[in-house]
Amino acid sequence: MRLSRRRSCSRWPRRCGNSRSGKRELPVRIEPGRVAVVTGGASGIGYALAAAAAGRGLHVVLSDVRADALDAAAGRLRDSGAAVTTVLADVSQPADIDRLAGTAFALGPVQLVCSNAGIVVTGRAWELTAADWARVMDVNFMATVHLARAFLPRLIEAGLPASLLVTGSMASVTARPGISPYVAAKHALLGLCESLNHELADAGAAVAVTLLLPGKVATGMSREDYPDAITPDEAARIAFDAVAHRRPLAFTHADRIPEVERRFAAIVAGGRQGLAADSGRA
Numbered sequence: 491m492r493l494s495r496r497r498s499c500s501r502w503p504r505r506c507g508n509s510r511s512g513k514r515e516l517p518v519r520i521e522p523g524r525v526a527v528v529t530g531g532a533s534g535i536g537y538a539l540a541a542a543a544a545g546r547g548l549h550v551v552l553s554d555v556r557a558d559a560l561d562a563a564a565g566r567l568r569d570s571g572a573a574v575t576t577v578l579a580d581v582s583q584p585a586d587i588d589r590l591a592g593t594a595f596a597l598g599p600v601q602l603v604c605s606n607a608g609i610v611v612t613g614r615a616w617e618l619t620a621a622d623w624a625r626v627m628d629v630n631f632m633a634t635v636h637l638a639r640a641f642l643p644r645l646i647e648a649g650l651p652a653s654l655l656v657t658g659s660m661a662s663v664t665a666r667p668g669i670s671p672y673v674a675a676k677h678a679l680l681g682l683c684e685s686l687n688h689e690l691a692d693a694g695a696a697v698a699v700t701l702l703l704p705g706k707v708a709t710g711m712s713r714e715d716y717p718d719a720i721t722p723d724e725a726a727r728i729a730f731d732a733v734a735h736r737r738p739l740a741f742t743h744a745d746r747i748p749e750v751e752r753r754f755a756a757i758v759a760g761g762r763q764g765l766a767a768d769s770g771r772a
Contacts, residue, residue: 517734518651522547525600527590527641529581529633530607532559534709535657535702538722539604542730544572548601551594553577555607581607581633582625584640591640599650602733603641605634606657615670623671630675631682638686646695653733654699656683660743662703663750687738698736702729705743 526543530536532554540550544567552567554560557578564574577593579586594600609629611622634656645652661669661676683701690697706719725742732740741747 518653518736520546520548520734521601523549523598525549525551525594525597526602526604527551527553527594527600528604528606529553529579529590529637531604532556532563535704535707535722535725536604536606537563538726539606539655539729540567541570541723542726543602544570544574546730549573549575549597551575551577551590551597553579553581553590555580581636582628584636587633587636587640591644595644599648600641600645601650601652602655603637603653604655604657605637607633608657610669610672612668614668618671626671627675630672631678634679634682642686642690642697645697646690646693649696651696653697653736654686655729655733656699656701658701658703660703660705660746662701664753683738700729700732700737700740702732702740703742705741705746707742
């Protein structure tokens with residue numbers, strides 16, 4: 491397949507594509523009755539995203555790999571009056587994602603796809619097995635690739651405003667020891683989401699990608715480790731606000747941004763030092 495030669499964009503994609511006129515875009519309106527898909531939706535941020543989507547009148551297609559947890563989560567949403575369809579799926583399997591997409595589009599126009607499933611394996615990078623690395627990359631990164639391949643062509647063809655919301659992490663923009671596969675996968679999501687936005691803008695699509703970068707969120711073990719963590723519902727609120735305004739990035743904690751600035755400043759400084767050294771040797 492040949493790609494059309496369009497002007498490439500050196501900045502974040504929201505300054506490209508349909509935003510080239512320089513006009514400020516209005517928030518995208520959630521259309522009640524349309525469909526939202528949430529993977530990893532049985533608990534934590536995924537469940538909060540599903541609840542937020544349901545609260546805005548969307549029919550939620552809730553997916554998870556854990557059958558009992560999926561049924562329980564769907565039951566709670568239905569008790570609140572939500573329209574919910576469940577799909578038991580392993581997001582690392584393309585066939586499962588294709589089945590998920592088929593179920594979602596059969597229900598009606600899809601407005602939101604949330605790629606939220608994730609796992610972590612701990613240990614030094616060189617001590618983890620190849621299977622450990624593959625599993626983390628499959629769930630945390632390739633799942634979003636599978637979702638993009640299954641959903642984006644049909645969303646583009648529909649021509650309606652729609653969004654792909656990807657749950658990244660502060661590990662998408664910073665690094666820490668002991669979780670190297672997780673950090674690598676989350677960094678890969680940053681590059682993927684930025685590239686997808688460039689491609690969607692060049693295609694003139696009404697679809698945008700937002701990467702959610704959660705800091706401390708009270709899910710699972712982090713509830714005890716981080717007493718100052720925000721709730722999953724607050725993370726979902728931030729995510730939906732970013733989606734509505736078609737922002738490519740959504741940080742949940744403003745106090746983490748200086749850490750990101752220092753990290754990228756160090757990268758730039760290191761590059762300049764290297765170039766200066768090479769120039770001196772020349």
